[in-house]
Amino acid sequence: MFSTHWDEASRTLSVSGEIDASTADSFRNAVLAVACGDAPVRLDLGGVTFMDSTAVGAMLDAAEELHDRFELGAVNERVRQLFLILGLDEVFPELQGGSS
Amino acid sequence: MVDGRIVVQGPRGRGHYAAVIAGEGMRLVVNGEVCRSAAVREGDRIEVVFEAADEVRAGHCTVTVSADRLTAELTVTPGERIRRRLADSPFSTRLELTLHEERVVMAAGEDGVRRALAQAGVVYGIDMRSLARAAQATEPLTTIIARGDPPGEPAAAEVVLEVEPRPGAEGPLVQAGWRVATIRPGRPGKDGRAVTGEALKPGGRSPAVVVAGDGVRLVDGVLYAQVDGRFMVQEVDGEILCDVVPLRIVPRDMDGEELVSDTGDVLVRGSVFRSRLQVAGFLEVEQGALQSVLTGGRGVAVGRVVSRSVVQAGAAVGGLSAYHGLRAMAESLETILATYEEIARMGMVRADEWRQSGLRPLIDVLLRRRLAWVPQVWRDTRDQLAAVDADWTSLLDTMGRSVLEPARVRVGTDEVEQLLRDWRRRLADLESRAPGNARLQAYAAHRSRLFSEGSIWIERGAEESELTALGPVASPGSLRGGRVWSATGVAARELGSPMEMRTEVAVARGAITAGIVHPGVTVSVGGVRSRVDELRRNCRISLRDGRLVFDDDDADRAIRAMAPSGWVEG
Numbered sequence: 001m002f003s004t005h006w007d008e009a010s011r012t013l014s015v016s017g018e019i020d021a022s023t024a025d026s027f028r029n030a031v032l033a034v035a036c037g038d039a040p041v042r043l044d045l046g047g048v049t050f051m052d053s054t055a056v057g058a059m060l061d062a063a064e065e066l067h068d069r070f071e072l073g074a075v076n077e078r079v080r081q082l083f084l085i086l087g088l089d090e091v092f093p094e095l096q097g098g099s100s
Numbered sequence: 101m102v103d104g105r106i107v108v109q110g111p112r113g114r115g116h117y118a119a120v121i122a123g124e125g126m127r128l129v130v131n132g133e134v135c136r137s138a139a140v141r142e143g144d145r146i147e148v149v150f151e152a153a154d155e156v157r158a159g160h161c162t163v164t165v166s167a168d169r170l171t172a173e174l175t176v177t178p179g180e181r182i183r184r185r186l187a188d189s190p191f192s193t194r195l196e197l198t199l200h201e202e203r204v205v206m207a208a209g210e211d212g213v214r215r216a217l218a219q220a221g222v223v224y225g226i227d228m229r230s231l232a233r234a235a236q237a238t239e240p241l242t243t244i245i246a247r248g249d250p251p252g253e254p255a256a257a258e259v260v261l262e263v264e265p266r267p268g269a270e271g272p273l274v275q276a277g278w279r280v281a282t283i284r285p286g287r288p289g290k291d292g293r294a295v296t297g298e299a300l301k302p303g304g305r306s307p308a309v310v311v312a313g314d315g316v317r318l319v320d321g322v323l324y325a326q327v328d329g330r331f332m333v334q335e336v337d338g339e340i341l342c343d344v345v346p347l348r349i350v351p352r353d354m355d356g357e358e359l360v361s362d363t364g365d366v367l368v369r370g371s372v373f374r375s376r377l378q379v380a381g382f383l384e385v386e387q388g389a390l391q392s393v394l395t396g397g398r399g400v401a402v403g404r405v406v407s408r409s410v411v412q413a414g415a416a417v418g419g420l421s422a423y424h425g426l427r428a429m430a431e432s433l434e435t436i437l438a439t440y441e442e443i444a445r446m447g448m449v450r451a452d453e454w455r456q457s458g459l460r461p462l463i464d465v466l467l468r469r470r471l472a473w474v475p476q477v478w479r480d481t482r483d484q485l486a487a488v489d490a491d492w493t494s495l496l497d498t499m500g501r502s503v504l505e506p507a508r509v510r511v512g513t514d515e516v517e518q519l520l521r522d523w524r525r526r527l528a529d530l531e532s533r534a535p536g537n538a539r540l541q542a543y544a545a546h547r548s549r550l551f552s553e554g555s556i557w558i559e560r561g562a563e564e565s566e567l568t569a570l571g572p573v574a575s576p577g578s579l580r581g582g583r584v585w586s587a588t589g590v591a592a593r594e595l596g597s598p599m600e601m602r603t604e605v606a607v608a609r610g611a612i613t614a615g616i617v618h619p620g621v622t623v624s625v626g627g628v629r630s631r632v633d634e635l636r637r638n639c640r641i642s643l644r645d646g647r648l649v650f651d652d653d654d655a656d657r658a659i660r661a662m663a664p665s666g667w668v669e670g
Binding site: 020021050053054056057060078081082087088090 | 470
């Protein structure tokens with residue numbers, strides 16, 4: 001299970017907990033739900049302790065749908081390593097710099 | 101002692117009795133008792149037993165046959181008989197018995213020598229004078245006892261051209277009726293005979309026989325062309341075969357044309373633009389080729405630059421032309437498995453997801469970015485192979501269905517592993533194929549794809565091109581940008597560029613030899629890859645104990661060894 005917190009001022013959706021195949025659709029919907037007009041959405045995954053491939057796929061779906069409006073915020077080291085293994089640093093160059 | 105008998109004289113007056121002392125090998129018995137010494141008195145019974153018998157030391161004969169079986173060497177060591185008797189000694193009041201030895205040398209004798217020869221199997225070329233001398237030798241002796249007859253080596257026939265040769269090209273052009281060559285006949289070889297009796301066949305392969313093949317007529321040692329074409333001289337099964345291969349000559353440039361030739365060779369006396377030429381024999385283009393597809397069953401030679409073209413030498417280059425795509429497919433499967441293992445180690449795989457979907461979600465994510473190139477390479481490779489290789493096409497279809505097909509719900513590691521195993525086996529089969537005779541030769545290549553079942557030779561070098569050959573790939577110029585693959589070896593003056601153009605050079609076996617290897621070049625031998633990170637000069641890159649090693653080597657020598665006949669350096 002995961003939980004979310006939306007900060008309208010910084011337009012940041014903070015997610016914490018575990019995202020797996022059973023909650024991947026909810027996770028994608030949660031990201032798309034906060035999108036409004038042309039305003040950006042920053043996704044903070046600093047509190048996520050587990051993501052499987054399905055969850056990563058769901059995040060990429062949301063990122064593709066939001067296109068320029070999607071921004072990846074904080075990720076913890078474990079999730080950053082997962083993203084690097086999957087080659088996502090091509091999409092999110094900020095992953096190269098270490099956990100944020 | 102007189103002739104082996106002891107004669108004792110009694111003492112005279114008040115003298116002492118004679119004493120007898122047993123020497124070595126003697127037993128002295130006085131009145132039935134064994135003594136070391138005794139004084140001899142009247143009435144004593146003296147027995148001296150000489151215990152040493154004649155000794156015979158046997159001689160021996162050794163026969164050694166040489167490795168070429170053309171000589172046999174005999175070593176004789178004569179034997180000896182040693183006769184021993186009691187040594188004479190003068191009358192004395194003290195008699196010491198000693199032995200006298202007489203040595204008699206026993207020569208090996210003719211029977212002994214012949215026995216040794218027979219045991220060594222020597223039956224031919226025996227020198228009777230040496231035999232007699234050895235048989236009677238009283239000193240150790242070594243001598244050549246037999247000599248065989250060496251085979252008479254053949255003298256090669258010669259074909260002396262009477263038409264203008266074309267160095268580096270595929271044979272002189274001739275017309276019907278021309279006197280094309282004079283034949284200087286050779287001499288056939290003659291069997292020799294070993295000292296052990298067997299026939300010895302001539303070892304040389306120099307062909308002594310010239311055969312007038314198709315398109316020529318031999319009259320009184322002179323070859324005449326019967327058709328227009330290319331005069332070819334080649335060695336076939338130990339004979340020199342001379343043919344005039346019919347040649348179709350296109351006397352101009354070709355632009356937007358298609359030419360298909362079922363037999364014979366084709367010579368284009370100009371350049372080829374946006375055309376497709378498919379020749380069963382040898383295809384020669386005197387000038388350059390641009391945006392064209394050239395195929396020659398026996399080979400292809402392009403006199404100037406090949407640009408944005410596909411050139412294929414060999415009768416069946418289909419599997420080869422898709423080689424890079426096939427290898428890329430194998431690498432993509434390896435990436436899938438390695439990535440799965442890595443994220444599983446991180447604990448980012450859950451049992452319920454794995455049961456339901458297997459590798460599917462992971463593959464989908466990888467295909468979005470890291471393996472995004474795979475579907476296109478898969479389609480290109482499948483298209484290249486569709487008409488020529490059913491097995492590979494079937495394997496590609498299986499990969500498409502199980503890995504690339506998004507609608508497919510579950511794909512397990514077992515499935516990918518099996519696919520990878522099949523892939524590796526097929527790639528190994530392809531890489532182990534023996535090179536064919538086809539050769540591909542060009543002055544230079546630019547943004548082109550060149551495939552050869554035999555060798556590839558690029559005079560000035562290739563840029564951003566793909567060179568693939570089952571034989572060697574060589575260039576006295578530079579190979580920069582693109583990919584080079586050879587099953588047997590690569591040699592070039594320069595690999596890569598100072599600007600670090602992305603260049604990959606791979607050999608399945610053998611070595612990569614280069615005068616300069618620039619940083620950024622990826623080299624691979626036997627599947628072991630490495631990126632060169634510093635400038636290397638005159639090095640030979642090979643595989644030793646599973647690791648790539650860089651040894652010093654003379655690149656020019658390696659290039660010359662791979663050069664086509666008739667190539668003139670510089």
